Amino acid sequence: MAAQKAQRSHTLLLWLPAVVMAVVALSDVLTVPGLGFLPLASLGPAFAGLVGGWRRTAWFGLAALLLCVVLGLYDGLFQERRGFMAMVSVVGVTCAGIAAAVMRGRQEAELASVRSIAEVAQRVLLRPVPLTAGPLQAAVSYTSAVAEARIGGDLYEVVSSPHGVRMIVGDVQGKGLAAVETAAVVLGAFREAAHDEPDLVGLGERLERSLARVLEGEKFVTAVLAEVGTRHEVLFLNYGHPPPMVVREDGTAHFPQPPAYAPPLGLGLHSEGGPKPFSVGFAPGEQLLLYTDGVSEARDRHGDFYPLGERAVLLKDADAQGALDTLREDLVRHTSGPPHDDAAMLLLRYHGHTAGESGGDL
Structure with missing residues (x-):
């Protein structure tokens, strides 16, 4: 229009x-x-x-x-x-x-x-995610709230590592070039540490140390880390980020909560204890949606939030990218105009391991 x-x-x-x-x-x-x-x-x-x-x-x-x-x-x-x-x-x-x-x-x-x-x-910072990673099929959607901009403060990445398929979706506090610079630091640290760190907690600590060297004042990044290995489960580490949405094979949606919410990245380096990892069942035929608050907090003209859980039925398209595009179009119709915040979504579908694939080769 x-x-x-x-x-x-x-x-x-x-x-x-x-x-x-x-x-x-x-x-x-x-x-x-x-x-x-x-x-x-x-x-x-x-x-x-x-x-x-x-x-x-x-x-x-x-x-x-x-x-x-x-x-x-x-x-x-x-x-x-x-x-x-x-x-x-x-x-x-x-x-x-x-x-x-x-x-x-x-x-x-x-x-x-x-x-x-x-x-x-944009291609360097938010490069296209792989269409398949281990047992997963991936699709991504990103909408910037800044007119004519294609990148902003939201970030995402999928990495196939020796320890499993690891994902991150995050949201940098603030707007503009400063937010883009911080997002670049997080993504650079994640892409390197995802291959090196044997567990998700160590990966999170690497991100904390990288951000501590560049962030000033009370700047922070909310993020959720996820890992899918050889078991039929997904492991989460949540740094003050909106809970992921797991869509079961029957279409029902669940929002797994962490045992205790941890401070965002950049604020928790010197706090007592870190975030606690937690796992959720994740089997072939099921879907995982990681997103930023530009999705869950999008409001319509009456001030009502976007009902993400009720819209899980829109993710039924056989093609993952097509399903995510349908969800994004519904989000745009809900807000009836340009977004007020960056909105990133990462959709992952569990299709099972390929023949001859071992747990350490993801």
């Missing part, structure tokens, strides 16, 4: 200079000569400068100048100063429009370059 509106606006701006000049010419012909319509011909190149390059503005300026000559001769205005003043105004507006078009072109080129760099940064 937004794209259609933008296209209609662009089309209107393309035709507006010609329409304005036609109206000026028609008004001048149908009215008494000398009413002063001639200077309005400069509106043509003025509107032409809003879209397109400087050549487009120059062509409309030339057309407006010719229109002034024709109408000036028709009205007999060149016998006095008004005809020449109208031509001067057209030339002046055209020159200003050309200068503005050149500057806008340079700015658009710079913006395109920045966007290109941002897309590369």
